[in-house]
Every structure is written in structure tokens, then in C-alpha cells.
Amino acid sequence: MSENNVTTNVNDRSQHGMWSSKMLFVLAAVGSAVGLGNIWKFPYMMGEQGGGAFFLIYLFCIALIGFPVMAAEILIGREGRMSPVNSVLKLAREHNRSKSWSLMGWTGVFGGVLILSFYAVVAGWITFYIWRLFSGEFTGADATEVNEKWGNFVGDPVQVFLWFTGFMAVTIFFVARGVNKGLELAIRICMPLLFILLVVMLVYGFLQGGLMDALRFMFHFDFSAMKWDTPISAMGHAFFTLSIGMGAIMAYGAYMPREGSVKSAVGIIVVIDTLVAILAGLAIFSIVFAMNLDPAAGPSLLFKTAPVAFGNLPLGAIFGGLFFLFVGFAAFTSAISLTEPAIAYFVERFNTNRVVVAIVIGLITWLLGILSVLSTNVLANLHLFRDWTFLDFFDKFTTYLVLPVVGLVIAVFVGWFLPWERVRKGLDLSDDTMWQIWIICIRYVAPIAIFTVFAFTLYQEVVTPLLRMLFGE
Numbered sequence: 001m002s003e004n005n006v007t008t009n010v011n012d013r014s015q016h017g018m019w020s021s022k023m024l025f026v027l028a029a030v031g032s033a034v035g036l037g038n039i040w041k042f043p044y045m046m047g048e049q050g051g052g053a054f055f056l057i058y059l060f061c062i063a064l065i066g067f068p069v070m071a072a073e074i075l076i077g078r079e080g081r082m083s084p085v086n087s088v089l090k091l092a093r094e095h096n097r098s099k100s101w102s103l104m105g106w107t108g109v110f111g112g113v114l115i116l117s118f119y120a121v122v123a124g125w126i127t128f129y130i131w132r133l134f135s136g137e138f139t140g141a142d143a144t145e146v147n148e149k150w151g152n153f154v155g156d157p158v159q160v161f162l163w164f165t166g167f168m169a170v171t172i173f174f175v176a177r178g179v180n181k182g183l184e185l186a187i188r189i190c191m192p193l194l195f196i197l198l199v200v201m202l203v204y205g206f207l208q209g210g211l212m213d214a215l216r217f218m219f220h221f222d223f224s225a226m227k228w229d230t231p232i233s234a235m236g237h238a239f240f241t242l243s244i245g246m247g248a249i250m251a252y253g254a255y256m257p258r259e260g261s262v263k264s265a266v267g268i269i270v271v272i273d274t275l276v277a278i279l280a281g282l283a284i285f286s287i288v289f290a291m292n293l294d295p296a297a298g299p300s301l302l303f304k305t306a307p308v309a310f311g312n313l314p315l316g317a318i319f320g321g322l323f324f325l326f327v328g329f330a331a332f333t334s335a336i337s338l339t340e341p342a343i344a345y346f347v348e349r350f351n352t353n354r355v356v357v358a359i360v361i362g363l364i365t366w367l368l369g370i371l372s373v374l375s376t377n378v379l380a381n382l383h384l385f386r387d388w389t390f391l392d393f394f395d396k397f398t399t400y401l402v403l404p405v406v407g408l409v410i411a412v413f414v415g416w417f418l419p420w421e422r423v424r425k426g427l428d429l430s431d432d433t434m435w436q437i438w439i440i441c442i443r444y445v446a447p448i449a450i451f452t453v454f455a456f457t458l459y460q461e462v463v464t465p466l467l468r469m470l471f472g473e
């Protein structure tokens with residue numbers, strides 16, 4: 001036992017349960033962080049938007065914004081020991097701050113439901129593809145055939161709906177069972193398998209011989225490939241991939257035992273999340289390049305390009321199936337974290353049973369998810385904004401707007417409105433230099449960086465088109 005291992009007293013527990021150990025907290029948070037963001041989004045974003053150049057901006061966002069904001073979230077959760085709404089409320093009360101701060105907890109309630117509604121649709125596609133690859137359906141298939149199969153699948157609302165419903169049902173089943181018997185159980189089963197599968201895929205990718213090309217594709221340094229919105233996509237993605245900016249990690253932090261150190265937990269989570277994103281990218285691109293395929297397929301890299309590659313490589317059906325299984329596990333351990341802010345809150349609010357709340361939240365998410373189910377078929381041509389379907393809209397609205405804005409609010413609240421002694425003690429930052437770096441990041445760097453990226457985007461997105469409209473080109 002370490003010397004700072006304080007015995008948890010009764011008041012220092014959450015009514016929803018506690019992670020069995022600090023290690024389980026870290027695993028759960030890694031499970032939340034590592035998800036479709038790492039595998040479905042990151043590799044193609046990086047390949048498309050300048051490779052190493054994009055990665056550099058992303059690393060800055062992770063280090064200067066992601067790290068301090070995640071620590072702040074865990075801190076609020078662990079000090080409050082309740083749902084995000086009530087944890088913030090409790091801290092605000094204790095330090096005579098406005099009750100309105102708890103609004104940031106509310107975004108977790110809505111944001112989580114909104115994210116899960118489209119996330120589970122994509123996860124449903126993944127689930128179908130696990131089965132599809134294992135069945136050997138793609139063996140020997142060419143690009144035209146694979147595209148056609150993809151088009152037929154997402155074009156069929158009933159099929160997509162059924163896979164989405166299945167994924168949602170499993171998610172809600174585990175969530176309803178509670179922190180220890182549900183979330184922890186899922187994490188204990190999935191996380192080891194996730195890491196094993198990642199290694200298996202890396203070795204398989206390496207053996208196919210495309211690793212050097214994959215490295216070149218991901219890390220080539222091309223500033224000219226960056227678009228004006230690269231900074232905002234890198235920043236939004238930093239929030240999304242770390243599961244920060246809406247209270248999911250805050251909710252998880254509420255169940256974190258006191259003896260764990262927040263700073264080392266955050267360090268481990270951030271490093272593993274980034275590592276998995278890079279390694280998963282290398283695994284996919286190795287396979288894609290081994291077959292001389294064009295990697296620039298955007299979001300459909302997984303569904304159009306990968307199946308062609310697996311279909312034509314030795315033992316491709318088995319390894320392709322295992323690859324999608326890997327993605328499925330990653331998606332699942334993220335999905336179970338998305339409803340926690342809402343569920344914890346309503347359990348506290350109505351003092352009811354978790355199962356009932358989980359079912360109601362699940363039903364709401366499921367109904368909302370139907371809009372994303374229909375986004376690739378019946379409603380494919382319905383665009384709310386730009387050329388975005390509902391699925392795109394929910395994704396971009398939460399990733400680029402909600403998460404960074406709430407992240408900004410969290411940083412300001414912890415940096416400026418909570419007493420330093422409490423924050424320092426809660427984060428266990430006894431080292432002076434580390435504390436100073438942290439406080440500078442949370443007070444100045446993170447808020448200013450988020451604000452600047454927004455100002456820049458607003459300028460590009462709103463001011464420039466307006467000026468152009470008014471004064472011509």
C-alpha cells in the first residue's frame with residue numbers, strides 16, 4: 001500500500017458506486033477515450049489534412065488544452081462525487097459562486113445523448129461489418145463490388161436500424177446494471193481484448209509489407225494540405241477523442257477513489273489514446289497500401305477501402321473480422337460512457353432506480369438516433385446546413401461547437417472561480433513547477449487557445465463570406 005493511501009470514508013463515495021481501484025478508473029477512462037474517434041476519424045483526418053503538420057497541431061491541442069481540461073473535469077467530479085450537474089452545483093455553492101455554472105453539467109446530459117444517437121448508428125455499421133467480414137463475403141471482391149455492398153447496406157433503412165437498435169440495446173443493458181456490475185464488467189472484458197487485437201492487427205499489417213508507406217502517408221509534412229478549418233478540426237477532435245468537454249470524464253471522475261493521482265491518470269489516458277490512434281492508423285494504412293489502394297477515401301476508409309484490402313489478402317476474412325471486432329470493442333467502451341452524465345443526474349433528481357432511468361434515456365437516444373439511421377437513405381438529401389445530413393450535423397455541432405465551448409467554461413470555472421488550495425490539493429500537484437505550468441494552462445493558455453480558434457473559424461466562416469457578399473470578390 002502506498003503511503004498516501006487514505007481509507008475512503010463514507011462521505012467520500014458516490015451514491016452511484018465507485019471504481020474498484022484507481023487502475024479500473026484509468027481503464028474505464030481509456031475505454032471512453034479510445035473509440036470511433038481514434039479509428040474511424042483520426043487516420044483519415046490526419047492523412048487528408050497534412051499528415052505530420054496536422055499531427056503537430058493536434059499534439060499542441062492535446063497538450064495545452066486536452067491535458068488541463070481533462071484534469072479539471074476529473075477534479076470537479078471527484079470533489080463533487082455526484083453527476084456533473086450536481087457536482088458543479090455543489091462546488092459552486094461551497095465557494096459562493098453562481099448556480100448557473102451547473103449549466104455546463106446540463107450540456108453533458110444533452111450532449112451525451114446527442115453524441116450517442118449518431119455514435120451508435122456508426123457502431124451499428126461496424127457491428128454488421130464484423131459479421132460481414134468473418135462470413136468471407138468480401139473474399140476476392142473488387143472495389144466496385146465492395147462499394148455496391150456498402151451502398152446497398154446503408155441505403156436500406158431497416159437494416160441500419162436493426163444493427164443500430166442491437167448496439168443500443170447492449171449498451172443500455174450494461175449501463176443499466178450500474179457502475180460495478182455493468183460499466184466495470186464491460187471494461188474488464190473489452191479492454192484486454194482491445195489491446196490484444198490492436199497488437200494482432202499491427203503484426204498482421206506489418207507482415208503485409210505496407211508499413212513504410214503507411215508511415216509516409218501519416219507523417220508526411222504537408223502544410224499546403226491544411227485547410228482553413230484544420231485548426232478547429234484538430235481542436236474539436238482533441239476534445240472528442242479524449243471524451244472531454246461534456247462531463248463524461250467528470251462523471252467517471254466522481255467514482256474515482258481518492259488514493260489515485262489525477263495527474264498520472266490524465267497522463268496515461270492521453271498517451272494511450274494518442275498511441276492507439278496512431279497505431280490503429282498504421283495498421284489500417286499498412287493493409288491498404290499493401291494492396292496499392294487509394295487511402296484518401298475519407299470517412300468511408302473503413303467501409304469501402306478496408307474490406308477490399310482484407311478481401312484480397314491472405315486470411316483476410318479472419319483478420320478483417322478481428323479488425324472490425326477491435327473497432328466494435330472500442331466503440332462499445334466509449335458508448336457506455338456517453339449516457340453516464342444523464343443517468344447519474346436523473347437518478348439523483350428523481351431518486352429512482354437506475355434501470356428505469358437507463359431505459360428512458362436509452363429510448364430517447366434511440367428515437368433521436370433514427371434521424372441518423374435515415375441520414376444515409378431516406379433523408380440523405382435533407383441538409384440542415386451546408387451539405388450535412390443529420391448524422392453529419394450532430395457530429396459536427398457537438399465536436400466543433402459544444403465540446404470546445406463547454407471545455408472553455410470548465411477551464412474558466414476551475415482556473416478562476418475555485419480556490420487554488422482546493423484545486424492544488426485535489427490534483428495532488430505538490431511540485432511547484434508542475435503546478436505553475438498547470439495553472440497557466442488552465443487560466444490562460446487553454447481559454448485563449450479555444451477562443452482564438454473560434455474567432456478564427458468565425459472570421460472564416462461568417463465574416464469573410466459576408467464581406468464577399470457585400471463587396472464582391
Ligand code: TRP
Pocket residue numbers: 032033034035036037038115239240241242243244245246248334335337338403
Ligand atoms: N472519445 C470517444 C471516441 O474517440 C467518443 C466519446 C465517448 C466521447 N465519450 C465521449 C466524445 C464524451 C465526447 C464526449 O470515439
